[in-house]
Amino acid sequence: MTPIRKSKGxxxxxxxxxxxxxxxxxxxLLFLIGIMDMGRMLWANTTLNWAAQSAARCAxxxxxxxxxASQIQSxxxxxxxxxxxxxxxxxxxYPSCGVQVAATYTFQFIIPWPGTTAPFGSGNTTxxxxxxxxxxxx
Numbered sequence: 001m002t003p004i005r006k007s008k009g010x011x012x013x014x015x016x017x018x019x020x021x022x023x024x025x026x027x028x029l030l031f032l033i034g035i036m037d038m039g040r041m042l043w044a045n046t047t048l049n050w051a052a053q054s055a056a057r058c059a060x061x062x063x064x065x066x067x068x069a070s071q072i073q074s075x076x077x078x079x080x081x082x083x084x085x086x087x088x089x090x091x092x093x094y095p096s097c098g099v100q101v102a103a104t105y106t107f108q109f110i111i112p113w114p115g116t117t118a119p120f121g122s123g124n125t126t127x128x129x130x131x132x133x134x135x136x137x138x
Contacts, residue, residue, distance in 0.1 A: 037109050041109070049132075051090070052132040055076035055101045056100065060134035061134075072099075076103065083105065095133070099133065100132070105129075107127070108125050112124040
């Protein structure tokens with residue numbers, strides 16, 4: 001009776017899936033975190049635009065709630081849902097278009113991206129901006 005022989009190919013390929021998974025996992029995690037980071041930045045940019053537009057509209061139509069620059073800034077901060085913005089981030093001017101509210105926000109990335117100021121720590125930031133102008137109604 002001849003003994004059954006194991007194939008050398010089967011024994012040599014055991015565990016390769018785990019090694020391949022270990023090699024590709026960091027790339028997949030970096031990709032996933034990058035998608036979340038871009039989503040956070042888009043959320044912050046949209047929120048900043050909304051706050052500037054809402055504050056400019058409030059200043060144009062509601063002089064009791066948004067009659068002064070500090071009231072307009074406070075209103076804009078209240079409209080910036082999910083983003084921590086100080087009132088000083090909003091500037092109020094009165095150009096020929098009526099009332100203009102401009103906002104700036106320094107966004108902090110989770111992971112470093114090419115084009116940001118530093119590869120690690122607090123330097124991986126970008127500045128977001130928004131401007132809105134409404135004609136005064138009162």
